[in-house]
Amino acid sequence: MSLVWTLIATFLYIEVAIVLLFVLPIASPSRWQRFFKSRFLEMINRQAQIYFYLLFGVLVLFLLEAIREMRKYSQADANAEAHPNVGMQHSMRLFRAQRNFYITGFSIFLILVIRRLVMLISTQATLLAQSEASMRQAQSASTAARTLLSQQKAKETEDEKSEEAAEAQKLIGELKNKLKELNTELERERKDKEAMKSQSESLNKEYDRLTEEYSKLERKLTIGDSRKDD
Incomplete structure (x- = not known):
C-alpha cells in the first residue's frame, strides 16, 4: 500500500x-457541546467549511481514481491468460483498486456521518439547555405564583x-354604650333608692314625733279627766 492510501486508511x-x-454513551451532549466550543475547535471552526470541502474533494478524487483503476483492471487481458505471473499481478492490482475504492468510499461516508452527528449532538445539547x-x-x-397566592391568602386573612x-x-x-346606659340607670336607681330611704327616715321621724305628741295629748286628756272626777 502506497503512502497516500496508507494515510487514507x-x-x-x-x-x-x-x-x-x-x-457510545461516553459523554453527555452538554459535554460534547462544551468540547465543540473549546478554544482549539473554535479556531478550527472558523475555517471548518473550507477544510471539510477540501478534504471531501480530495477523497472524491481518490475515489474516482480507484474507480478508474477498477475499470482498467476489470477488463480481460490476453497476456494475463497466457502468462500466469502477469495474470496474478493483474488480479492483485484489481484487488488493490477495489480495496482503495472501499477505503475511500467508507471514508467519504463516515466524514458525512461525523458531520451529521456533530450537528445533531450540538442541536440536542442546545435543546437540552433550552x-x-x-x-x-x-x-x-x-x-x-405560589408566593403571590400565599401573599394573596395572607392579605385576605388580614382583611378578614x-x-x-x-x-x-x-x-x-x-x-360600652350599653354598659354606660346600665351604669346611668343603676346610678339613677341608686339615687332613687337613697331618696326613698331618706324619705322613709323622714316619715319614721315624723311618725315618732306624732306618736310622741299623741302620747302627750293622751296623757293630758287622762289628767284632765281625773281632775274633773275630783
Missing part, C-alpha cells in the same frame, strides 16, 4: 473511532382579621 480508522465515541432553562423558568414562575377586628370594635363600642 489511517483517516478511515480515525473516523471509525470518532463515530464510536459519538455513538429545556433546562424552560424548566427553571417554569419553576421560577411556579414559585412566584381586620373585618373581624372592626366588628369586634363595633361590638365593644355597643357593649
